[in-house]
Amino acid sequence: MMANTASTPALSIRGLEVTYDHFRALKGVSLDIAPRESFGLVGESGSGKSTLLRAVAGLAPVSAGTIALDGQTLGNRRDKEFYRRVQMVFQDPYGSLHPRHTVDRLLREPLDIHGVSDGENRINRALDEVGLGSGFRFRYPHQLSGGQRQRVAIARALIVEPSILLLDEPTSALDASVQAEVLNLLEQIRRDRALTFVMVSHDLAVVTHMCDRLMVMQDGAEVEQLTSPELAERRVTKDYTVNLLRASEGFTRRQSA
């Protein structure tokens, strides 16, 4: 699905800057993401890809630029309605779930915050949707595997029925076989619920698999934006992207002097 210029973008970012003390983590980034599109942010550590995602979620200090959701520009404060429409899944399922809360309580909290009734049914449905089933309701995070925890984190994001999901390296802490299961689950959910995805990853293969378009980032700025088929066919214009592509193909003996 390509960006449709006729409709209002689900997410529109213009000249976004993020500054920590004197360090400019994000240096004027602009992008548009269409409704139901899946968009990837790729880059190495320190490229600003996670900062961009966190800035959208209101978790990073924006010093300039604008973020608009469905055409409405967001203020510095995110209201409750924003967090119902936009939810985030973090990288580390060991750190993002409260260790002393049961799965039931973890899933009930967003419902309480947003005043959603019918909690019982929604919790069971959310657990079914992520392939865990209601048998997991009264377990603690330490009783779950990494993949199961990430499924709980996804269920928690979905339970308030958002339209945009922000995914920060959702599978990089998981084993390859578990990664495949979680990626399949995310694709299934996006199809079923017509969601918009913004996904951060250092893994080009994961991003081209999951996303329609992507932006390559370096040093807090855009290197280039391209579609996944363009990347797969090596139709890239910037040297940095070429290097990143080559590096993702593994080690070749020529590289050693």
Added chain:
Amino acid sequence: MSAPLLEVQNLAVRFPTRTGRVDAVRGVSFTLGRERLGIVGESGSGKSQTGRAILGLTAPSAQVTADRLRFDGQDLLTMGDAERRRLRGKRIAMVLQDPKYSLDPVMSIGRQIMETLRTHERVSRSEARERALAMLEAVQIRDPKRVFELYPHEVSGGMGQRAMIAMMLIAGPELLIADEPTSALDVTVQLEILAILDSLVRHKGMGLIFVSHDLRLVSSFCDRVLVMYAGRVVEEIAARDLSQAQHPYTRGLLNCMPEIGASRHPLPVLERQAEWAR
């Protein structure tokens, strides 16, 4: 050919726990010459415990047994702790995953490298310093004099890992065990580190055991690969023949990774069979 550098026969590592015995490694056997051997597996497959048992770094609560565990003809199982310590760092060295945690945070990089050298060889301070600087240069640190004085928190992950490798190689080990040496690093840095390891291993004729979860990376770097599952080696294969792997676990693991340019929706998932763990 002379005796192999390392012989491992029927190695087992067991941890007694409150809920019963956990068999982390169950009967692993292989021999290693001056070559690059990859050990691949997912979390809990026993790959790291295999590397640690060879080095003698298994937790004290665990039980390590083997029919044979010999390094250069010496029996590691009956060797005393002091002798084992002399071997470790001198003739067998280990590079760990994350330099943030495996370097001493309150000692400058140069002093850490000198300490390793002076533990194993009688050399003067000035000679140790010379050799540490030369080693930093060998791992392609552009300004060794500056990095020598820095503390681990002042350098990037890639630089830290180079320092770690310099420290491990300074005493001239014959066997290097690298446990996920590049997993905490960016892809482009990862390749630089591998290139350094590759050329050092080749020029010094070292044996290398490369432990990793990344099957593709390992097969592009090593000569031979052991694939571990639930504490056992389920397949041993020449790296270049990986695409013809026989074991369903190896094939499943290769198959479930997304690939640039391949459109497979949904991705094939690994159907674990009970008999793989036997």
